Amino acid sequence: MNNLRPSRPKRKDSRTEARPSNEGRASASSMKRNPQRKNAQPIGLPVRQAALQLLEAVLRQGLPLEQVIGRITQGLKQNADRALVHALAAAVLRWCHDLDDLIDSATAKPLAPDVKARMVLRMALAQKLVLKQPAHVAIATVLPLVDGGPRRLVHGVYGTLDRREGVALAEYPTLPDETAYRWEKAWGDPMLAAAERALAQQAPVDLTLKDPEQTALWQEKLGGESLFSGHIRLPEDHPPIAELPGYEEGAWWVQxxxxxxxxxxxxxxxxxxxxxxxxxxxxxxxxxxxxxxxxxxxxxxxxxxxxxxxxxxxxxxxxxxxxxxxxxxxxxxxxxxxxxxxxxxxxxxxxxxxxxxxxxxxxxxxxxxxxxxxxxxxxxxxxxxxxxxxxxxxxxxxxxxxxxxxxxxxxxxxxxxxxxxxxxxxxxxxxxxxxxxxxxxxxxxxxxxxxxxxxxxxxxxxxxxxx
Known part of the structure; x- marks a missing residue:
C-alpha cells in the first residue's frame, strides 16, 4: 500500500477482538477431503468462497458490503454460515493494514495489493488472529481457494508466520492511509486514536424507546444502560433482537x-x-x-x-x-x-x-x-x-x-x-x-x-x- 502519511509506531499490546466460531473447533482431519468422495467439497469451503467474493467486491470493485452480501450468501442455507461470512470479511477489513504488514514481513518481495494470494492470506491470518480459530483450521479452510494457483506460496507464507514466535496483532487496528490522513488533518491525532480504538471492537446495540417516560422500566427489563431519556444500550451478551422483551409489542427499535x-x-x-x-x-x-x-x-x-x-x-x-x-x-x-x-x-x-x-x-x-x-x-x-x-x-x-x-x-x-x-x-x-x-x-x-x-x-x- 502507498503511504500517504508518516507511519505511526506499532503498538505492542496483543489484545485482539475475538470472534469464536464452532466451526473453528473442528479437527484437522475433518478439513481434509474424504478419499471415498473425490468430488466432495472440503468443510467450510462455501463460506470461504463467499467471504472471498465479498472482499473482492469491496476492495476491488468499491461496492458496499451490505449491498452485495445478500446476493453472495444466498446459496448458504444456515444462518451461522452467513454470519461467519460477514464476521470473516469484517475481520479482514478491520485489520487489513496490519494483516498486510505481517504478510509483507514474510515475503522476499511484496505481493501486489490485489493478487488472490494476498487476499487468501489475509483471510487465513484473520481467522487465526482475530476470530481465534486453530492455526491448522485457518489455513486448511482457505487453501482450496488457490487450488491450481499459488497454493505453495500461500502455505509457505502462512507457515513462516505460524512458526514465528510472538506473531500477533496490535491492540487496535491501523486505519487505511487515506482515511487516516483525512481525519488527522480535520480533527487531530486524538480523534484518530479514538477511531482506531472504536474499530477494534463491535459497536454496541442502541435502542430508541417509543415512550421515553418508560426508560427506567425498559432499562430494568432489558438489563442495559441508559445514556439519557428514551435510550437503552444493550449488554454485549444480549439475546437475538427479535427475542428481547418489548420487540413484538413495539416498545422500541434499534438505532x-x-x-x-x-x-x-x-x-x-x-x-x-x-x-x-x-x-x-x-x-x-x-x-x-x-x-x-x-x-x-x-x-x-x-x-x-x-x-x-x-x-x-x-x-x-x-x-x-x-x-x-x-x-x-x-x-x-x-x-x-x-x-x-x-x-x-x-x-x-x-x-x-x-x-x-x-x-x-x-x-x-x-x-x-x-x-x-x-x-x-x-x-x-x-x-x-x-x-x-x-x-x-x-x-x-x-x-x-x-x-x-x-x-x-x-x-x-x-x-x-x-x-x-x-x-x-x-x-x-x-x-x-x-x-x-x-x-x-x-x-x-x-x-x-x-x-x-x-x-x-x-x-x-x-x-x-x-x-
Whole structure:
C-alpha cells in the first residue's frame, strides 16, 4: 500500500477482538477431503468462497458490503454460515493494514495489493488472529481457494508466520492511509486514536424507546444502560433482537444514539407537518411519529421502504410513505418542518461497516457534498416561515458537514442556526460554538462509543426578520 502519511509506531499490546466460531473447533482431519468422495467439497469451503467474493467486491470493485452480501450468501442455507461470512470479511477489513504488514514481513518481495494470494492470506491470518480459530483450521479452510494457483506460496507464507514466535496483532487496528490522513488533518491525532480504538471492537446495540417516560422500566427489563431519556444500550451478551422483551409489542427499535438525536431534538410535533427526506429504513420516521408529528417519509428505495412499512406496523405508528427521487418530489404545500438525513459518504458508521474505510475517497466526498448542497437548497423552499429545517449526515468529513452549512447560510439569509442546548444531549456531547452538533468517535468512548455524525438545526424567517 502507498503511504500517504508518516507511519505511526506499532503498538505492542496483543489484545485482539475475538470472534469464536464452532466451526473453528473442528479437527484437522475433518478439513481434509474424504478419499471415498473425490468430488466432495472440503468443510467450510462455501463460506470461504463467499467471504472471498465479498472482499473482492469491496476492495476491488468499491461496492458496499451490505449491498452485495445478500446476493453472495444466498446459496448458504444456515444462518451461522452467513454470519461467519460477514464476521470473516469484517475481520479482514478491520485489520487489513496490519494483516498486510505481517504478510509483507514474510515475503522476499511484496505481493501486489490485489493478487488472490494476498487476499487468501489475509483471510487465513484473520481467522487465526482475530476470530481465534486453530492455526491448522485457518489455513486448511482457505487453501482450496488457490487450488491450481499459488497454493505453495500461500502455505509457505502462512507457515513462516505460524512458526514465528510472538506473531500477533496490535491492540487496535491501523486505519487505511487515506482515511487516516483525512481525519488527522480535520480533527487531530486524538480523534484518530479514538477511531482506531472504536474499530477494534463491535459497536454496541442502541435502542430508541417509543415512550421515553418508560426508560427506567425498559432499562430494568432489558438489563442495559441508559445514556439519557428514551435510550437503552444493550449488554454485549444480549439475546437475538427479535427475542428481547418489548420487540413484538413495539416498545422500541434499534438505532444508534448519534442517529437518534436529529429527530429527538425537534421535540413534540403536536400534529404539525414534517417531511422526513431520505427516510429509509425509518428510524427517524418512527421517532417523529412517536413524538406526535404528522410525517411524510420520502425515499427513492422502494425495497427499503418496505422495511419501513413493516417497522411502522410493529410499532403501531402511522406515516405517509412516498417512493420518490427528491429531484422529482415536491410537496403540495409548505410544511412546518423538514428533516433531511442526506445521502453521504457514511464514513461515520465505520465501526459497524468497516468497508466504508476502503470505499470512501476525497473524490466521492466532494461529489456527495455537492449533492447535499443541492438537496438542502431544494428542501429549504418547502418550509413555512417560522418552520424548522434539520440537516444531518452520518459522516466524519467536514466537507459534508460544516462546509455545507456555511455555504447554505451564506446563500440563504432567511435561515438562521438554532443552537443545540447542551442540556438536551447525553453527557459527553456538546454543541459547537457555532451551534451545530459534531459527533466524533471519542465523545462517548467511555460508554462504548458512538457513530460519527453532523447535525444542524435552522429556523426560517422572513428576510426582514433575519438578522
Amino acid at each position: 444508534d444514539i448519534s442517529a437518534s438525536l436529529a429527530a429527538r431534538l425537534l421535540g413534540k410535533g403536536d400534529n404539525r407537518s414534517i417531511l422526513d427526506l431520505c427516510a429509509a429504513p425509518g428510524g427517524k420516521t418512527m421517532q417523529l411519529a412517536s413524538q406526535g408529528w404528522q410525517v411524510t417519509a420520502v425515499d427513492i428505495a422502494a425495497k427499503r421502504l418496505t422495511r419501513l412499512h413493516d417497522n411502522l406496523k410493529r410499532m403501531g405508528l402511522t406515516a405517509n410513505v412516498v417512493t420518490s427521487d427528491l429531484a422529482d418530489f415536491k410537496p403540495k404545500e409548505e410544511v412546518d418542518a423538514i428533516l433531511l438525513d442526506a445521502p453521504c459518504s457514511a464514513s461515520g458508521i465505520f465501526r459497524r461497516h468497516p468497508d466504508v474505510l476502503y470505499r470512501v475517497s476525497s473524490h466521492i466526498i466532494a461529489d456527495m457534498a455537492e449533492q447535499q448542497k443541492k438537496l438542502l437548497d431544494r428542501a429549504s423552499t418547502w418550509v413555512k416561515e417560522g418552520g424548522k429545517l434539520v440537516y444531518a449526515v452520518c459522516s466524519l468529513e467536514p466537507e459534508e458537514g460544516e462546509a455545507v452549512i456555511r455555504d447554505f447560510l451564506a446563500s440563504h439569509p432567511d435561515y438562521q442556526i438554532d443552537s443545540v442546548e447542551k442540556s438536551s444531549l447525553p453527557e459527553g456531547l456538546s454543541p459547537s460554538p457555532e451551534g451545530w452538533l459534531r459527533i466524533l468517535p471519542e465523545n462517548l468512548a467511555i460508554k462504548g462509543g458512538n457513530d460519527g455524525f453532523f447535525i444542524a438545526y435552522f429556523t426560517r424567517y422572513t428576510k426582514k426578520e433575519a438578522k
